[in-house]
Amino acid sequence: MAILTGIVAFYTDPTSISNTSEFWGIIYINISVVLIIFYIMSVLFLWYIEKNITTPIESISEITDDYTNDDDNIENSEKIISEIKNFTEDKGEIGILANSLEKMIINLENYMEKLRKVTSEKERINTELDIAKKIQESILPNKFPAFPNKVEFDVYAMSKSAEKVGGGDFYDFFLIDENHLAIVIADVSDKGIPAALFMMIAKTLIKSNLLNENTPDEAFFNANNQLCEDNDQNMFVTAWMGVLEIDTGKFTFVNAGHNPPILKDNEKSVWLKSSPGFVLGGIKDIKYLQNKITLKPGDRLLLYTDGVTEAINNKEEFFGEKRLIETFDKKGDSQIKEVLDSIKDDIDLFAGDIDQFDDITMLILEYKKE
Incomplete structure (x- = not known):
């Protein structure tokens, strides 16, 4: 109680503190309080970053890895997109990233579908030409x-x-x-x-x-x-x-x-x-x-x-x-x-x-x- 009274007296009238040791004790207590407050703010800030940025990015990264490394997911892109949609409602950078990734997957799927059709058509043409050569050679x-x-x-x-x-x-x-x-x-x-x-x-x-x-x-x-x-x-x-x-x-x-x-x-x-x-x-x-x-x-x-x-x-x-x-x-x-x-x-x-x-x-x- 004496220390608390001294702190109040220090802030209201610093000249009232005549004892040097008491003065430095008050200074140390102030520093400690500031450090504790800083520590608490840092923990809260890191928790916020973890919850709202790091964890979503890791989740999106895992979804992306699953999509690129698993052929089944490439064939079943709807499941991947539904997982990404959990993040698209975010109004910040995570939402922007999720929306961009969703668009990328949709565009990629459209491209892959076109590529499959082109490849199938090319294989059909190559097969036809090969048959034509064999017909030509045979007669x-x-x-x-x-x-x-x-x-x-x-x-x-x-x-x-x-x-x-x-x-x-x-x-x-x-x-x-x-x-x-x-x-x-x-x-x-x-x-x-x-x-x-x-x-x-x-x-x-x-x-x-x-x-x-x-x-x-x-x-x-x-x-x-x-x-x-x-x-x-x-x-x-x-x-x-x-x-x-x-x-x-x-x-x-x-x-x-x-x-x-x-x-x-x-x-x-x-x-x-x-x-x-x-x-x-x-x-x-x-x-x-x-x-x-x-x-x-x-x-x-x-x-x-x-x-x-x-x-x-x-x-x-x-x-x-x-x-x-x-x-x-x-x-x-x-x-x-x-x-x-x-x-x-x-x-x-x-x-x-x-x-x-x-x-x-x-x-x-x-x-x-x-």
Whole structure:
């Protein structure tokens, strides 16, 4: 009681305190009271921080960890959002953080859903393209030598589907009879399974028309009309076809909007140009013009699709017709398989690390009869 009386007296009249020890005792008591009050305020402040900031942040952090580390929660985001909503009513920073996290999860779920759809669609397209490649590979003749009992000529062909497309190109060669060989190369306007199926139909129609003793121009005329029927997809085929009379070397050919082949004789390589007719499957009753030449022993004919000349490098340059004919000239005296392999190697070297964007298809015919 004396100390309390001294404190009151100290604050009301400091001069009333004459004893030094009593003075310092009062000072110490004041300091102690201040420290106790400070301690109590600190505890209350920390309790407030713990309750209103630290604990909610830890809870939100745990919810976030659960969401990011547990696949089931990613699939069941409604539960996570309901847990976050417990904090969204807060008017301070915690509420802002919770609302932001809720929006982030909703946006992320929407993005994931879109990504799942895109991935599913991409897988479907890749599956379709893979099927198209297999269809293409399965119907193209690929056993060589193709006619081991025929010494008058030799034929070799190859088709390399692009990585992301397929089904558009095809080639064919077959004996119409013992004295006539047909060769065909073509390119369908579309890609994927529709193109692969259209390719099969076009290949079958061209072959069946030739086997029915039609001339090349008649075969194209009939095949074109048949392809135009029920062509709801408006697809078409560029095609080039020739028929070799084996014992004489007479060669009859017709063009339906396709690249002209290259003819190499003992002197040089030249383009075997002709008046190109309209594509197959575009318009009915189109007339096709036949052309004729006579092949000499040693002559070679190179057929190709536009994936060869339109191969592109990292400078956005095309491989082009000039490089093609130069490569054919350079390797023209090698075995015909080596010639096509060499052209393909030159294309790959030219393109470098640029992905092949179109099918590369080539066929070479060599006439040997003396």
